[in-house]
Amino acid sequence: MMGEAQLVNRTKFISSLKNELVPQFNQLSAETRVPKSRLLDEAIEDLLKKYEKRRALY
Template sequence: MSEYPLVNRKQFTSTMRNDLMEAFNRLHEETRIPKSKLHDEAIEDLLKKYHYEIPEK
């Protein structure tokens, strides 16, 4: 178990196309926005696209 347990987040593993990962890494480096925050934003946009309700934070 981690020394710092996650309270407001859940960890998961996934894969991504190589070209998307390269662009994602560049976006992170250029904006200095944490990858987890960028990922949250992308999932929120996907849920909106398919008209799924986004739970309150």
């Protein structure tokens, strides 16, 4: 696989976003200078915490 970066601590996956979220997401990354991958990590971590709390109730 020449030309492709080796990911050691990350896993590549493909998804999609609502069209109206893309410009806001791009702007947030640009304004904060935080890479989109790190913003996605934070969002997924928050979701996992949210749903873990819900699972604890059942």
